[in-house]
Amino acid sequence: MGAITDPVRIEMSDLIFATANENKVKEVQLMMPSGFAIKGLRDIGCLEELPETTGTIEGNSRQKAMYVHEKYGVDCFSEDTGLEVAALDGEPGVDTAHYSGSRDPEANIRLLLMNLRNEGNRAAQFKTVFTLIIGKNVHQFTGIVTGKIAEIPTGNMGFGYDPVFIPDGYSTTFAEMKTEEKAPISHRGKAFAAMTAFLTQNFWK
Numbered sequence: 001m002g003a004i005t006d007p008v009r010i011e012m013s014d015l016i017f018a019t020a021n022e023n024k025v026k027e028v029q030l031m032m033p034s035g036f037a038i039k040g041l042r043d044i045g046c047l048e049e050l051p052e053t054t055g056t057i058e059g060n061s062r063q064k065a066m067y068v069h070e071k072y073g074v075d076c077f078s079e080d081t082g083l084e085v086a087a088l089d090g091e092p093g094v095d096t097a098h099y100s101g102s103r104d105p106e107a108n109i110r111l112l113l114m115n116l117r118n119e120g121n122r123a124a125q126f127k128t129v130f131t132l133i134i135g136k137n138v139h140q141f142t143g144i145v146t147g148k149i150a151e152i153p154t155g156n157m158g159f160g161y162d163p164v165f166i167p168d169g170y171s172t173t174f175a176e177m178k179t180e181e182k183a184p185i186s187h188r189g190k191a192f193a194a195m196t197a198f199l200t201q202n203f204w205k
C-alpha cells in the first residue's frame with residue numbers, strides 16, 4: 001500500500017490505525033460512520049512493537065504514528081493514553097501501560113489502589129492524544145475525561161483501568177458500561193470526535 005497522494009478526499013478506511021491494542025480498535029470502530037472498517041497494523045504486515053520512548057503522551061503518540069508512516073509509507077493515525085491521578089502528581093501518566101513494571105492490568109490497578117490508600121482526593125483524568133499523519137502533515141487531537149478512582153475495582157467490561165475509573169456525572173465505573181456507552185463519553189471518544197471533525201472539514205468535502 002502506498003502513501004495517499006490525493007489530499008482532497010481521504011476516507012477513514014484509507015488510514016491505518018497504528019495500534020496493537022485491540023480494545024482501542026474496538027472502541028474506535030464503534031464510533032466510525034457505518035460502512036467504514038478500520039484497517040490495522042496487521043493489514044500492512046506490521047507486527048513489531050511500536051516505539052514509545054519520548055517520555056510524554058503527546059510525544060509517544062507522535063512517535064508511533066511517525067514510525068508507521070516512515071517505515072510503511074502509509075497515512076495513519078495513532079493514539080497514546082495516560083491516566084493522570086491528582087494525588088499522585090499526575091502519575092501514572094506516560095507510564096500507565098506498565099505502571100507496576102508489567103502490562104498486567106490487575107497488577108497495575110493493585111499498585112494504584114495501594115498508592116492511594118488513605119487518600120481522600122481520588123480525582124483523576126484519562127487523557128488521549130491522537131496523531132494523524134496525512135502526507136507530510138502531522139496533526140494532534142486531545143480528549144480528556146475527568147473522574148475519580150474508585151475504592152475497589154467493579155465491573156468486567158472495558159479494559160485496563162476501567163474497573164476503577166468513575167467518570168464525572170456517573171456513579172458507575174467504565175467497566176460497568178457497555179462499550180457503546182463508554183466510547184463516546186470517554187477520553188478516546190472526545191479525541192476521536194475532534195479528529196473526525198478535522199477530517200470532515202478538510203478532507204471529506
Ligand code: ITT
Binds near residue numbers: 021079081097161
Ligand atoms: P498501543 O501503544 O499499541 O496503541 P498500548 O496498550 O501500549 O497500545 P498505550 O501506550 O496508550 O497503549 O497505553 C495505555 C494504557 O493505558 C493501556 O495499556 C491501558 O492499560 C490503559 N488505558 C488506555 N485506554 C484506556 C481506557 O479507555 N480505559 C482504561 N484503561 C486504558
